[in-house]
Every structure is written in C-alpha cells, then in structure tokens.
Amino acid sequence: MRILVTGGAGFIGSHIVDEYIATGHEVAIVDNLSTGHRDNLNPHARFFEVDIRGEQMAEVFGQFRPEVVNHHAAQKSVPYSVENPLFDADVNLMGLLKLLELSRQHGVQQFIMASSGGALADPGEIPSPETGTPLFLSPYSVAKYASEKYLEFYQITYGMQTLSFRYANVYGPRQTPDGEAGVVAIFTQNILAGRPCKIYALPGMPRGATRDYVYVKDLVAAHGLALTHNVTGVYNVGTGIETDTETLTDHLLTISGRRVPVSIEGARAGDLARSCLDNGKILRDLGWSFTTSVADGLRLTYDWARNL
Ligand SMILES: NC(=O)c1ccc[n+]([C@@H]2O[C@H](COP(=O)([O-])OP(=O)(O)OC[C@H]3O[C@@H](n4cnc5c(N)ncnc54)[C@H](O)[C@@H]3O)[C@@H](O)[C@H]2O)c1
CATH class of the missing domain: 3.90.25.10 (UDP-galactose 4-epimerase, domain 1)
Structure with a gap:
C-alpha cells in the first residue's frame, strides 16, 4: 500500500515508517523537522520536507496518491500548549483538518491518528477505558479530543475509515x-x-x-494490525x-x-x-497486547x- 506518514522524522513516526517499509509498503514522509531529525529518516521512504499546514501538501498528495495516511506530526508539548494555545490549535487542529480535507479530496481509504491516553484518560477510573470522561487540563487535551471527533465526522460523513490510537507513555x-x-x-x-x-x-x-509505559516497538505492532483489521473509532494502546x-x-x-x-x-x-x-478493547478487536x-x-x- 502507499502510506503517507506525517511526523515520520520524529520518535514514534520514524519507527512506524521502518515497520511499514520492512513489511513491503511504499512510504512517503512529510515532516518540517521542527522536532524531528534527519537521522531518523528511513532511506527507502520518499521525504517531503514540508509543513502539514502548507500549500505544498496538495502537491504531496497529488504526487504520492496515498491510500493510507498515518498522522504523527504534532505540537506535542503539554506545557507549551498552555502557554501558546493558538499555536497548538494551528498545528494540532488546523493542520489535522487540512490533512483530512486533502485525504477526502484524494480518496484516501484509511486515516490513522496519534491521540493521547495521558491527556484524555479518565483519572477517576484506573485502568481508564476509552469511554471515560477526560479532564481538559490543557489546550493539548482539547485538541486531541476534538481531533478524535473530527475523525469520527469524516468517518460518518464520507465513509473514510478513521482510527485514533490513544497512546500511554511511549x-x-x-x-x-x-x-x-x-x-x-x-x-x-x-x-x-x-x-x-x-x-x-x-x-x-x-x-x-x-x-x-509502553515500549515503542509494541506500539508499532498495533499500527501493523490496524492495516489488516477493519476497525474504526478510539483505541487505547497501553499495558494496563x-x-x-x-x-x-x-x-x-x-x-x-x-x-x-x-x-x-x-x-x-x-x-x-x-x-x-485499559487495553481490553484493542486486545478484543485487534488481538494486540504488549x-x-x-x-x-x-x-x-x-x-x-x-x-x-
Ligand atoms: N511520546 C508519547 O508518549 C506520546 C503519547 C501520546 C501521544 N503522542 C503523540 O504521538 C505523536 C508523535 O509524537 P512523538 O513523541 O513521536 O513526537 P516527535 O516530536 O518526535 O514527532 C513529531 C514529528 O512531527 C514533526 N512536525 C511537528 N510539527 C509539524 C508540522 N507542522 N508539519 C510537519 N511536521 C511537523 C516534527 O518535526 C517531528 O518529526 C504526536 O501526535 C504526539 O502528540 C505521543
């Protein structure tokens, strides 16, 4: 499959790229290298040094024609989001929406996103299931929650297969x-x-x-399973x-x-x-465990x- 990984020069995204390449997929990376590193780039992936919010993204979609988008580019700092809520929303919400719109226009079949269990888990219930009530303690949490809802909207309205993985501490x-x-x-x-x-x-x-604490290679295995299971919605990825x-x-x-x-x-x-x-849902539906x-x-x- 042709898979576009945003944030593929970063920590988690680069491991996902390596796994996709190792399992025979064609991969392109979009990354502006704001926190990612050139050393993390898999040499077998095409690399577009582009901001997800930029005009050039239309060319990336046009040239690469992804079937799957795996979205890991983000403003990832919780304290920074508290100090800079506008910037956080610009990258984490407007950036996401631009990708979703391009994905819709270019017929992307599956859209997978990195959400955050740390930001959205219900601290009143340990281990926290996906169904709990988040405490919105930062703009980062609000943006991750809204992102999950935008994916739901594209799923319901356009039939795009969308999936939000809520990560534990990777x-x-x-x-x-x-x-x-x-x-x-x-x-x-x-x-x-x-x-x-x-x-x-x-x-x-x-x-x-x-x-x-979940080890990054275990998390990557969940992304492998996501390509072969017809699942949508929100899934925790943690050890429990x-x-x-x-x-x-x-x-x-x-x-x-x-x-x-x-x-x-x-x-x-x-x-x-x-x-x-709580990892019961991902174990049941994807057969994933750490x-x-x-x-x-x-x-x-x-x-x-x-x-x-
Ligand atoms: N590390 C964790 O434990 C954890 C937990 C929960 C969720 N997440 C989420 O996982 C994702 C990846 O996190 P990470 O820890 O690998 O971070 P990271 O900083 O290593 O990776 C993010 C990548 O995105 C790129 N990027 C940032 N803004 C961009 C933009 N506007 N355009 C293009 N590229 C851009 C960066 O250069 C970097 O390579 C994020 O969405 C983060 O919120 C991480």
Whole structure:
C-alpha cells in the first residue's frame, strides 16, 4: 500500500515508517523537522520536507496518491500548549483538518491518528477505558479530543475509515527529553551524564506518580494490525500496568550499573497522580497486547542511548 506518514522524522513516526517499509509498503514522509531529525529518516521512504499546514501538501498528495495516511506530526508539548494555545490549535487542529480535507479530496481509504491516553484518560477510573470522561487540563487535551471527533465526522460523513490510537507513555530509542512523556529519555540522559534524577512525590504517593509505559516497538505492532483489521473509532494502546517513578529510576540505575543522586521533591502543579490505560478493547478487536516488559524495554532504550 502507499502510506503517507506525517511526523515520520520524529520518535514514534520514524519507527512506524521502518515497520511499514520492512513489511513491503511504499512510504512517503512529510515532516518540517521542527522536532524531528534527519537521522531518523528511513532511506527507502520518499521525504517531503514540508509543513502539514502548507500549500505544498496538495502537491504531496497529488504526487504520492496515498491510500493510507498515518498522522504523527504534532505540537506535542503539554506545557507549551498552555502557554501558546493558538499555536497548538494551528498545528494540532488546523493542520489535522487540512490533512483530512486533502485525504477526502484524494480518496484516501484509511486515516490513522496519534491521540493521547495521558491527556484524555479518565483519572477517576484506573485502568481508564476509552469511554471515560477526560479532564481538559490543557489546550493539548482539547485538541486531541476534538481531533478524535473530527475523525469520527469524516468517518460518518464520507465513509473514510478513521482510527485514533490513544497512546500511554511511549518510550524507546530516538525519544527526545522534551515530549509529552519524556521521563525515560530525561533520566537516561541524566544517568549517562552523572546528573541527579528528581522524583516528584505526591500526597500518599512517596514513590512519585504512576504511568503506563509502553515500549515503542509494541506500539508499532498495533499500527501493523490496524492495516489488516477493519476497525474504526478510539483505541487505547497501553499495558494496563502502573509503574511509579521511583521503580522506573531503580530499573534504569540497575541496568546502567551507575549511581547518581536521586532526590524526592514536592509535587508540581498540575501533575496527575496516576495514569494507566485499559487495553481490553484493542486486545478484543485487534488481538494486540504488549510483549516487552518495562525492565526489558528500558534496557533496550538505555543500550541505544549509551551507544549514541
Ligand atoms: N511520546 C508519547 O508518549 C506520546 C503519547 C501520546 C501521544 N503522542 C503523540 O504521538 C505523536 C508523535 O509524537 P512523538 O513523541 O513521536 O513526537 P516527535 O516530536 O518526535 O514527532 C513529531 C514529528 O512531527 C514533526 N512536525 C511537528 N510539527 C509539524 C508540522 N507542522 N508539519 C510537519 N511536521 C511537523 C516534527 O518535526 C517531528 O518529526 C504526536 O501526535 C504526539 O502528540 C505521543
């Protein structure tokens, strides 16, 4: 199939490109390299250095004629969205809409988007199912939620097969420390540089907040399954397992064999205490489940970072 991956020079998008190429698909990447890197580009994919909001996107669709669009280009920082809601909406909503309109005009069959379980999960129910009520704590959350609804609209109105994957905290090789869920990348770099790791304790949670950490290769497997299953709507992609920050730090220190100071600090404003996704729906409909434990995934990530 001809698959257009936006954000294919970034952390998650580049792994998806690699998987599509390895399984015989024809891939084109659209990326403006704002946070992505040329080194992540798969040499067997066509590369368009273009902004998803730009006029040139019409030419990209015209030249490549994608059958599937996999959308990973985004403004991905939650705090940045709070400071810059207009910019966030420009990229995450207007950018998405421009892609959806081009997809409709060019007869794209399937549109897959990266949504966020961290931003949209109902913290009142752990593990959180897709059906919970999100807390809209940032413009980023609002935009991801609205994006899911736009996909629903294109599905209902134009019959485009649309799918939103709500990711848990994705980690693995190529992740940079500045994203939505960068703690693994931050602590890995701190440990390699001999810098301290700070854990933010929360009331009743002295070991820090819990998160659902999913290894990027497991996430990529869900994208492979999405091409062969006729599913639409919203799906969580997570492990259903909570890991607190101190446990994560202990794993990384053990793997590294190094010692750095670990400090326990007070809670930061806006920190969610717990986040974990129910993966029953994706297991039932796509047969997906994770295969990489946190200990194994962290080892793979640490080994990659050490050899940079
Ligand atoms: N990392 C996580 O744990 C996580 C969790 C939930 C959701 N997500 C979502 O997954 C997607 C990918 O995230 P990531 O962590 O790989 O981030 P990333 O920054 O590594 O990748 C995003 C890519 O999009 C490109 N890009 C940004 N704005 C663009 C624009 N206007 N035009 C063209 N290209 C543009 C960047 O250069 C980059 O290569 C995002 O939608 C993010 O919100 C990530």
